Amino acid sequence: MTEASGTYDELVTEDLPAWQRYLSRISTSFTPVILIMIILVFAIHERASFLNARNFNDIIIDSSQLVVLSVGMTFVIITAGIDLSVGSVLILSSVVAAKVMIALSGTPQDIARFEFPTQGLGIPVGLAAGVATGLVCGVANGALITRLRMPSFIVTLGMLGIALGLGQLLSGGTSVPNVPPSVQTEIGLRELVGFDVAGQRVRITPPVVIAYSIALIAAVVLNRTRFGRYTYAIGSNAAAARRAGIEVDVHLIKVYALSGLLAGVAGAMDLMRFGTASVGSHQSDNLAAISAAVIGGTSLFGGIGTIGGSVVGAFIPTVLRNGLVITRVQPFWQNVAIGMVLILAVYLDQRRRRAEERM
Amino acid sequence: MALSVETALQPVLEARGINKHFGPVHALKNVDMSVFPGEVVALIGDNGAGKSTLINVLTGVLPLESGEIIFTGERVHFSSPHEARAHGIETVYQDLAVAPHLDAVANIFLGRERRQKGVPGLLGFLDNARMRRETDEQLSRLRVRVPDLERRLVTLSGGQRQGVAVARAVMWASKVVIMDEPTAALGVAQTGMVLDLIRQVRDTGIPVVFISHNMPNVFQVADRIVVLRLGEIVAELNPKTASIEDAVAAMTGSSRFSNREVATSD
Ligand SMILES: Nc1ncnc2c1ncn2[C@@H]1O[C@H](COP(=O)(O)OP(=O)(O)O)[C@@H](O)[C@H]1O
Numbered sequence: 001m002t003e004a005s006g007t008y009d010e011l012v013t014e015d016l017p018a019w020q021r022y023l024s025r026i027s028t029s030f031t032p033v034i035l036i037m038i039i040l041v042f043a044i045h046e047r048a049s050f051l052n053a054r055n056f057n058d059i060i061i062d063s064s065q066l067v068v069l070s071v072g073m074t075f076v077i078i079t080a081g082i083d084l085s086v087g088s089v090l091i092l093s094s095v096v097a098a099k100v101m102i103a104l105s106g107t108p109q110d111i112a113r114f115e116f117p118t119q120g121l122g123i124p125v126g127l128a129a130g131v132a133t134g135l136v137c138g139v140a141n142g143a144l145i146t147r148l149r150m151p152s153f154i155v156t157l158g159m160l161g162i163a164l165g166l167g168q169l170l171s172g173g174t175s176v177p178n179v180p181p182s183v184q185t186e187i188g189l190r191e192l193v194g195f196d197v198a199g200q201r202v203r204i205t206p207p208v209v210i211a212y213s214i215a216l217i218a219a220v221v222l223n224r225t226r227f228g229r230y231t232y233a234i235g236s237n238a239a240a241a242r243r244a245g246i247e248v249d250v251h252l253i254k255v256y257a258l259s260g261l262l263a264g265v266a267g268a269m270d271l272m273r274f275g276t277a278s279v280g281s282h283q284s285d286n287l288a289a290i291s292a293a294v295i296g297g298t299s300l301f302g303g304i305g306t307i308g309g310s311v312v313g314a315f316i317p318t319v320l321r322n323g324l325v326i327t328r329v330q331p332f333w334q335n336v337a338i339g340m341v342l343i344l345a346v347y348l349d350q351r352r353r354r355a356e357e358r359m
Numbered sequence: 360m361a362l363s364v365e366t367a368l369q370p371v372l373e374a375r376g377i378n379k380h381f382g383p384v385h386a387l388k389n390v391d392m393s394v395f396p397g398e399v400v401a402l403i404g405d406n407g408a409g410k411s412t413l414i415n416v417l418t419g420v421l422p423l424e425s426g427e428i429i430f431t432g433e434r435v436h437f438s439s440p441h442e443a444r445a446h447g448i449e450t451v452y453q454d455l456a457v458a459p460h461l462d463a464v465a466n467i468f469l470g471r472e473r474r475q476k477g478v479p480g481l482l483g484f485l486d487n488a489r490m491r492r493e494t495d496e497q498l499s500r501l502r503v504r505v506p507d508l509e510r511r512l513v514t515l516s517g518g519q520r521q522g523v524a525v526a527r528a529v530m531w532a533s534k535v536v537i538m539d540e541p542t543a544a545l546g547v548a549q550t551g552m553v554l555d556l557i558r559q560v561r562d563t564g565i566p567v568v569f570i571s572h573n574m575p576n577v578f579q580v581a582d583r584i585v586v587l588r589l590g591e592i593v594a595e596l597n598p599k600t601a602s603i604e605d606a607v608a609a610m611t612g613s614s615r616f617s618n619r620e621v622a623t624s625d
């Protein structure tokens with residue numbers, strides 16, 4: 001075997017113009033750089049209200065659902081697929097969770113008096129029903145993609161509509177009222193660990209613990225287990241994986257099921273955090289989750305990606321929104337900025353992939 | 360000379376009356392081919408002759424249309440390449456069938472990952488150290504050098520990737536090794552290494568089916584040469600007596616070797 005000359009980056013970028021070569025090299029490490037730049041801009045601009053422990057605590061709490069969605073999205077994108085349905089599945093899951101929770105927490109008369117005598121049963125079963133709803137949507141996505149040989153883009157776009165429509169039907173198109181408030185006060189906002197930093201209270205709440213535990217477990221699974229290895233192998237070369245005896249279709253169903261399950265978990269977290277299931281928000285969560293993964297270095301062409309990158313990527317939309325609100329700029333600029341960063345990230349990834357193919 | 364040996368032995372792998380169509384293209388026409396223990400069979404033919412198709416049918420990549428496959432004396436049906444592998448038939452496919460974003464060890468163990476002992480293993484935790492060690496042992500036993508076992512294959516040259524695919528096949532084969540143009544992207548030195556490897560494998564009694572366009576290589580290593588033209592076996596040559604010109608003539612159909620009987624009788 002001949003020795004490869006130079007490093008990977010030199011090999012794959014050798015025939016690109018200089019400025020693109022430069023961009024390609026920083027593309028894998030530019031996520032943290034962008035994040036730090038965003039933080040710096042806000043910190044300089046609005047030092048007192050942005051740069052403090054309380055606000056960073058808020059950012060971490062706010063990022064929790066997006067982190068969970070991005071973890072699922074990372075697995076899907078590594079297999080060279082996409083899941084556009086996560087935001088809608090989140091909405092449907094939280095509506096189902098709220099409805100089941102209310103139904104099991106007391107008689108209609110109790111609920112009308114805003115009393116929840118059996119909420120000890122209703123709350124856990126409701127949350128579980130929300131998670132199960134996500135799982136069902138994910139399995140349906142995976143089964144349709146693999147059995148009907150349909151592009152994931154189309155199937156999950158269909159599921160986006162189906163889940164959103166069902167959520168609107170179930171909720172009557174508005175926020176679900178009469179959710180037992182303890183789901184928020186006793187669970188979502190519960191201070192599991194709290195400490196003071198420079199006179200400000202920092203609180204670790206269940207959504208934060210859930211999100212980061214999931215991210216940690218997912219990182220271990222992706223790096224250390226056969227499940228993770230097959231995920232990369234399928235995204236890298238599905239035909240080779242098949243020839244190696246990997247049950248590609250079964251694995252893909254599991255990956256979409258995982259993404260759906262995590263969207264269900266994020267739906268349950270939504271209910272915990274806000275005490276209601278709202279069908280109005282989360283409609284651009286798929287954009288945010290895909291951006292988080294791709295900005296974090298996951299390749300839309302498959303075979304490449306890390307959970308750590310996606311977690312850092314998930315902070316970018318969250319920090320942007322937080323900072324824009326604090327600096328009293330219209331927070332809608334967040335979507336504009338994320339869209340632009342996404343296009344840049346995909347462009348860099350595409351350059352890298354084309355360069356690889358030229359070898 | 361080869362004939363007397365052949366008659367004494369049972370073929371390890373035998374194709375009988377194989378046909379394959381791709382739409383209007385009759386890619387394989389009643390192909391019969393046998394592979395005997397301890398021999399190197401070269402399968403040669405022009406581009407599009409059907410060599411890769413034959414390999415794909417034999418190893419379960421493509422379904423069998425008509426005809427039969429006999430493996431160690433029994434009729435078999437491979438519905439996937441994995442089943443062929445489970446029977447000890449290893450193949451270096453022309454497209455290599457590697458996962459370029461995984462490293463050499465992960466590719467070599469793809470589909471046969473070693474898991475850790477006990478509970479972590481049940482949870483699917485990989486024993487990367489063990490896979491690495493076993494790869495090292497096997498590759499040094501076979502005297503194969505792969506530059507850096509922990510580099511993703513995208514960072515290797517085409518030849519190095521081919522080396523990994525060849526190493527994987529040789530490492531796992533217990534009955535037959537099939538190599539579809541394994542030296543196409545290799546330089547002289549690396550090609551020499553693969554030819555050595557083919558001889559080594561043959562010397563352990565495992566037959567090798569070797570597909571190549573390089574006639575000097577074919578004549579260097581083959582015990583028997585089978586010529587495929589337009590989906591038909593048109594000649595079987597003994598490299599000891601036939602010449603490269605004979606082989607080329609049979610491949611292109613420009614000469615006396617238009618039927619098998621003429622070709623096989625020395
Ligand atoms: N998957 C396929 N679909 C359609 N035609 C094919 C396919 N694979 C091979 N062929 C055709 O079958 C014939 C034999 O091809 P192949 O086995 O690849 O030849 P070789 O390996 O000898 O160069 C060619 O005419 C080729 O175009």
Ligand SMILES: [Mg+2]
Nearest residue numbers: 410411412453
């Ligand atoms: Mg071929």
